[in-house]
């Protein structure tokens with residue numbers, strides 16, 4: 001096997017272990033037997049390797065580049081969205097948009113009157129279905145899946161990581177009973193949860209749906225994965 005530096009360890013909850021080897025030069029590993037070797041640490045590779053370790057396999061993920069994460073983290077999805085986000089701010093600054101919001105600059109100064117006329121951006125709270133208190137009162141045996149926005153790629157890219165997604169589901173049937181969001185886009189995320197509950201979805205249903213990446217909506221999928229399988233992928 002190609003091998004050189006051991007970069008990272010993850011321990012799966014079933015006792016599996018994942019090691020990432022970053023291959024700077026060609027030589028032979030003397031690390032002993034593994035159940036699985038995954039070549040490449042992009043979204044395909046690292047997700048497969050983390051899941052295998054979570055399932056209890058002794059797993060090695062081999063990466064030829066000095067940084068993990070593949071095209072997605074180092075070249076494509078995440079850097080491009082960071083650039084898009086920053087160019088959005090640049091556009092706001094060079095167009096009249098900020099001035100229309102009361103932020104004027106020859107240098108930068110604040111027009112408080114105009115500024116206060118616009119709505120302040122703050123974390124939103126949104127939920128659908130039951131709360132934990134309601135389920136307890138009704139004697140429903142439930143399970144919880146939670147995912148923090150600090151572990152979500154788009155939220156991190158936008159430096160907007162306050163908040164989390166929490167889902168509540170029937171412990172036996174896996175049916176979704178409640179979804180709770182705190183975060184700057186909670187009012188957007190709630191729509192998927194409403195639709196899912198309207199159609200009587202289970203956590204597994206949502207966890208199996210491929211969500212666009214990088215988006216904050218992936219946090220809802222991860223929370224459902226945590227409720228259904230006991231563990232999110234990226235947290």
Ligand SMILES: Cc1cc2nc3c(=O)[nH]c(=O)nc-3n(C[C@H](O)[C@H](O)[C@H](O)COP(=O)(O)OP(=O)(O)OC[C@H]3O[C@@H](n4cnc5c(N)ncnc54)[C@H](O)[C@@H]3O)c2cc1C
Pocket residue numbers: 023039040041042043044045046062063064065069070071072073075076077078080212213214
């Ligand atoms: C500019 C740009 C923007 C993008 N934006 C989005 C987006 O917004 N949303 C989206 O869903 N997709 C986007 N993509 C596509 C996305 O990046 C890819 O679909 C995704 O990275 C593919 O994942 P992967 O794991 O298959 O491959 P990669 O991410 O390419 O990972 C493969 C890894 O394997 C390693 N490797 C290859 N051969 C070996 C070897 N022999 N030994 C060891 N390591 C090896 C490579 O170094 C690399 O790290 C974008 C791509 C680009 C270029």
